[in-house]
Amino acid sequence: MRRARIIYNPTSGREQMKKDLPYILDRMEQNGYETSAHMTKAEGCAKSEARRAALDGFDVIIAAGGDGTIFEVVNGIADLEYRPKLGLIPSGTTNDMARALGISDVGIEGVCDVLCGDYSQPVDIGKVGDKYFINIAAGGKLTELTYDTPSRLKTMMGQLAYYLKGFEKLRDLHPQKVRVEYDDEVFEGEIMLFLVANTNSVGGFEKLLPEAKYNDGKFDVILIKKTNLAELMKIGTQALNAEHLNHERVMYVKASRVKIEVEGDMQLNLDGEHGGELPCEFFNLHHHIEMFSPKIK
Secondary structure, eight states: OEEEEEEEOTTSTTSOHHHHHHHHHHHHHHTTEEEEEEEOOSTTHHHHHHHHHHHTTOSEEEEEESHHHHHHHHHHHTTSSSOOEEEEEEOSSSOHHHHHHTOTTSHHHHHHHHHTSSOEEEEEEEEETTEEESSEEEESGGGGHHHHSOHHHHHHHTHHHHHHHHHHHHTTOOOEEEEEEETTEEEEEEEEEEEEESSSOBTTBTTSSTTOOTTSSOEEEEEEESOOHHHHHHHHHHHTTTOGGGSTTEEEEEESEEEEEESSOOEEEETTEEEEESOEEEEEEEEEEEEEOOOOO
């Protein structure tokens, strides 16, 4: 009998996972899995439990929570020789990876249909230093709001909590001088922020990088060059309709390796979590993890 381990965050989103767990366990058992669950209790808990489950030979690990939960699970198994298949139950605030996979709004029945199906596909992940990310790496003051927003506020207010925190960050925005190496090219100049993305969904915006694919071996990289607040707001508005990539202050490239050096201090955001500070170098690990997803038609 196949074994599945569900690692779930009881506080993510609006705490719906605690209500859905009995149904999920029953569906998995009916599909031939010996299924158990682990409730996370503190930062790093999902990472250590995912690693333990992989080393114990589980066939499937299911990350149930937001992007922070899947970030920890990926970091728990990414450097292992044996990596179980990965499933995802989205119950967070933005659920970017779930949006990219097409399971963010199918309901718990639809998610269980995917987990109980036989279809999976290899996906890329990013590596930076000794950390990994599956969706996004970013830097610049505005990108810090995901880990600066209190978890209780996110539980109560959802996506609105990020918008409120974003307005606070606007007054701190200022350009910083960087040197960016991407594959065999170099950019030097001042930027407001950067994004190194593995999927088309960033912060819940699915048109920010409309051509991004999670299995093509390439990152989609955006640099917002030095600009004023009014122009930055204009770029943000254009991004709602995927019109921002042609803006003169936006640089967009694809690359499998990206190295960024910065003058001054810049924090690194990995899948919405604090990932340290720059400088850093990003590598795309092509087809590194196998994930359950809806069958490609």
